[in-house]
Amino acid sequence: MGILEVKGVNKRFGGLQALGDVNLSVAENTVHAIIGPNGAGKSTLLNCLVGKLIPDTGSVMFNGQSVLGRKPFEINQMGISRVFQTPEIFGDLSVLENVMIPCFAKRDGAFRMHAIEGVQNEKQIMEKALLMLEDLNMADKRNMHSASLSRGDKRRLEMAMCLVQEPKLLLLDEPTAGMARADTNNTIDLLKEIKEKRDITMCIIEHDMHVVFSLADRITVLAQGTPLVEDAPENIKGNPKVREAYLGETA
Amino acid sequence: MFGLDKKDTTLLLVVALLTLLAPFILNPFPTDSGLAQFNAGYPDLMQRFVIFGIFAIGFNILFGLTGYLSFGHAAFLGVGSYSAVWMFKLLSMNIIPAIVLSVVIAGLFALVIGYVSLRRSGIYFSILTLAFAQMSFALAYSVLTPITNGETGLQLTLEDPRILGTSATADGSIPVTNLFGLEMRSATDLVIGPWSFTFSAGYYVCAIVMLVAFYLAIRIFRSPFGMMLRAIKSNQNRLNYTGLNSRPYTLAAFVISGMYAGLAGGLMASMDPLAGAERMQWTASGEVVLMTILGGAGTLIGPVLGAGMIKYFENIFSKINDNVLHGWFAWMPDGIEDLTVAIIHPFIGKGWHLTLGILFMLVVIFLPGGLVEGGQRIMRLFSRKKATKDDKSKAKQPAE
């Protein structure tokens, strides 16, 4: 039984069947990649996991509890963090503040009225956030206005914001989409480092299958809203069905 | 000091000094000089400076931090005024219970209006608050006449029951508002040479309340709660996926700013015990938006500056008339004098709104950060000059 169990999920947008009978099981402490051509329904699937969309039918269980009908912040409080396709950070805040906010969310829950005591007295939260930044080699940028970071650093910061929450499951939606070669390699290295250093379950959604081959323990190939195959990376490359799905896209 | 860092303590002390010395600072011109009309150091106007300062400080906690633009905050100010006047009528002329009730009732109103309005964001939120405020205005103006006394406004009368006090004084007049016996309208004049300075009890009560309100606002800005509010403005989507529920945060900010507005309304009634529906009109709500943006939304001192500036313009520019202008330009040849006066005429007296509008447009276009940004630019100009000097002296050292 995996930490995440998706069973019989269907999602329609008008006449379009975006997801058709998706079954997926992600085992704890593994990296599971979901790949597929553009429009395969990868983002739709992810949105069903984080509370942005509700599937028409089927169930999504996380850690034995259903996530369906819960709001995004509730699902995050259950232990699922996500990074977005384009990095979403608090651009008006400093880098350190960006990492402190998820620390508060982890410690104090979805809402707490602490309006009088100054932030500077929250020593533990600050230390935790700073340690996280040091871990990702960003400590020297802690006082920077986060909107002025480079694209790669924004991605790194967003990862820091998720990791500092020590999530049970980390979801990544095309973490290298639109990145230059160098930034892509950086991100892959970062993900590998995270996988080695931490006990973490990751679910990575990718369009470019080469990104995930060296990273994933298991790969699910999604095409036209339905899983084609699920297997270890070395078996995926040679699979004719997968070739067809990708060739069909380029042809 | 006071749990603030050095920079904030300095700011608080500077503001405290300026407000406490305001009767001097705002009266720079001798009483008999031609420029005396630019003096703003009289109690009535100074009270308005600090009361609207409080209103704007509170508004800024909502708008400046979360970015939610309310167009209905005057409703809370009006509710505060009505509550205070009722307290004077029924309980006592002491301003403390009146102000406490103003804050509490305004807070409850804000809770209800905020709860509904915050279901939407952006322009829809603004429209909802505006609709609520207009409904409140209509209620105060006509529907709830027994409570608000309709268009005449709620006033004290000689028949008020006043449980802890008398309905009328010994000489048959209405008692005056006080703070444990200190009458709000009492004042002493200090004459130094040609200058005359007025120290009013009412002003100092308002000033101290404003300093407390300002201090609390600094604490809120620097707290984790304040950080969450800024995060909401910056990226609400990210906040939700970070496990935080933005709704109670925005509602808390809305209620706090509503209570600040109620406090301002209560103080207003404490200085002059009457309350009218016009205080709740949408133009009054718009005014506090202008104050905050003019001064610098999201900054600590900006709203206070904006409030002071608008109230100064309202009172000083509106008093200048053609006769005054002719006095100023008497040195010009007659024809040119008349022409000059005719050109300036639309911008003074009742036309001061025109001046304010132009000023507002200039600030928004050239200084989007408001007066505070203007101040910062000037400071930077000076410090850059200093910095280049320092660089030069440093550069010399290695050669030695």
Ligand SMILES: Nc1ncnc2c1ncn2[C@@H]1O[C@H](COP(=O)(O)OP(=O)(O)O)[C@@H](O)[C@H]1O
């Ligand atoms: N909100 C929506 N409304 C209508 N159609 C949508 C919506 N979101 C996605 N789709 C459609 O569903 C299909 C799958 O989209 P998506 O999940 O974004 O694919 P992927 O992320 O794999 O590229 C696409 O055909 C897309 O046009």
Ligand SMILES: [Mg+2]
């Ligand atoms: Mg996608």
